Amino acid sequence: MNPQQMERILERINELKALFIFGQRVIPFLEELFGFVQNIVPLMQEMNKSLRESSTKMPRAASQLNDVTRATELATNEILDILDDILFKLGEVQSILNQSVDFYRKINRLERKLDRLLELNPENIATRGWIQKAKAIQDEKKTLLKAFRKTFTRSLKQLNDVKENASNIMFSLQVQDITSQQIAAVNHLIESVRERIEQLLNRLETPVATAPENQPVSVQPLPFDPQASYSPNDHRQQTADAIFSGSATLENPTFLQEEIDQLFRGNISPDAPSTPSSHPNQQKRSSGNE
Amino acid sequence: MKCRNTSIESIMKCLIVEDSIIVRRIVGSVLRKLGATHILEAGDGKTAWNYLEQESVDLVITDWNMPEMNGLDLVRTIRKHKQTAHIPVIMITIRDRQDDVLKAYEYQVNSYIVKPFTLKSLREKIEQVIKATGEK
Numbered sequence A: 001m002n003p004q005q006m007e008r009i010l011e012r013i014n015e016l017k018a019l020f021i022f023g024q025r026v027i028p029f030l031e032e033l034f035g036f037v038q039n040i041v042p043l044m045q046e047m048n049k050s051l052r053e054s055s056t057k058m059p060r061a062a063s064q065l066n067d068v069t070r071a072t073e074l075a076t077n078e079i080l081d082i083l084d085d086i087l088f089k090l091g092e093v094q095s096i097l098n099q100s101v102d103f104y105r106k107i108n109r110l111e112r113k114l115d116r117l118l119e120l121n122p123e124n125i126a127t128r129g130w131i132q133k134a135k136a137i138q139d140e141k142k143t144l145l146k147a148f149r150k151t152f153t154r155s156l157k158q159l160n161d162v163k164e165n166a167s168n169i170m171f172s173l174q175v176q177d178i179t180s181q182q183i184a185a186v187n188h189l190i191e192s193v194r195e196r197i198e199q200l201l202n203r204l205e206t207p208v209a210t211a212p213e214n215q216p217v218s219v220q221p222l223p224f225d226p227q228a229s230y231s232p233n234d235h236r237q238q239t240a241d242a243i244f245s246g247s248a249t250l251e252n253p254t255f256l257q258e259e260i261d262q263l264f265r266g267n268i269s270p271d272a273p274s275t276p277s278s279h280p281n282q283q284k285r286s287s288g289n290e
Numbered sequence B: 001m002k003c004r005n006t007s008i009e010s011i012m013k014c015l016i017v018e019d020s021i022i023v024r025r026i027v028g029s030v031l032r033k034l035g036a037t038h039i040l041e042a043g044d045g046k047t048a049w050n051y052l053e054q055e056s057v058d059l060v061i062t063d064w065n066m067p068e069m070n071g072l073d074l075v076r077t078i079r080k081h082k083q084t085a086h087i088p089v090i091m092i093t094i095r096d097r098q099d100d101v102l103k104a105y106e107y108q109v110n111s112y113i114v115k116p117f118t119l120k121s122l123r124e125k126i127e128q129v130i131k132a133t134g135e136k
Helices: A003-120 A128-172 A175-203 A234-245 A258-267 A280-286 B021-034 B045-054 B071-080 B098-106 B119-135
Strands: B013-017 B038-042 B059-062 B089-093 B111-114
Touching (some): A003 A128, A003 A175, A128 B021, A234 B111, B013 B045, B045 B059, B045 B071, B089 B119, B111 B119
Parallel strands (some): B013 B059, B089 B111
């Protein structure tokens, strides 16, 4: 072995030594990295779960907000239809009243005509010509009075319809109660997602410095039905009525309003028994009398 | 059978239990149109029960979803106490699922109205309940 070869071997040994020194320094870091990865995996799994939950909740929230839009749209359209009808009927009432004023003027004119006739001929009151004139005026007056009465009857009917329409508008405003429950359901979903994110952030030990205006606002949760919907059709009421009437078959998840009414007809007495099985309507149903 | 007056006038005092002010106004307006003269209002079941403990009421119209005490718990409380067990109760709610209606039926609700209701349906149910109470 010549000195050059020896020198090369020494160089290699030095390189190996440096490699070992590097390894000694790197191993604790790698161990730390390994530990970090071990710790972060469950956290990542939890994040994954949370994100999955959030991603399923968000479309639900979006769908519920769409329900709010649909409900308000439906109710607004209902109200607009009713208002159209009210305006049309009020227009008719207005023209009827104008017609009535015209009738009143004509009747008044006839009255004056009759008065003049009496004044002009007080002596020959019983003459044939006078009687004929008076009769003609009286007949015309009667016809006008009849038409006058008709206009009043029509006005009253239209006003009654307007009153009914106004009442329908009042009932359409139930949409506010229904949409408030739909929005409460969305709030609940958003709040549950926020809580999950906050839990994750706390686990990551990175407390987020939030400005006072960004601090979560404490909102008193409102009671709600997540399936609240504004659908003014008879079917939903019929379902309830069917149960209360005892005529609904329990295998069938939907009922007719009539059926609900029938069931509740049996329950209508405040002294009704406390269990459905002992309810008079239930007995009727089992005995096949319904 | 003893027959009493079956008009709304025979129902002197009605209690409307509903957290929505708008629905309370609607129901109150119908009751007044039907001739009711004394109408009490409560925004939740707990307040309603406080009224019922102090005053005698002839008819209760209640919502289901309410804060503090919900409508179903209110009905249970009403039926549990001897002095209130006889009061007819009409439930007005958005809950239209079969199991909800059945639950109300089990809790001795006298009539069940699904929101949104109409003047006709509300009037019919009130009259039915009054009639049944009068015939009793």
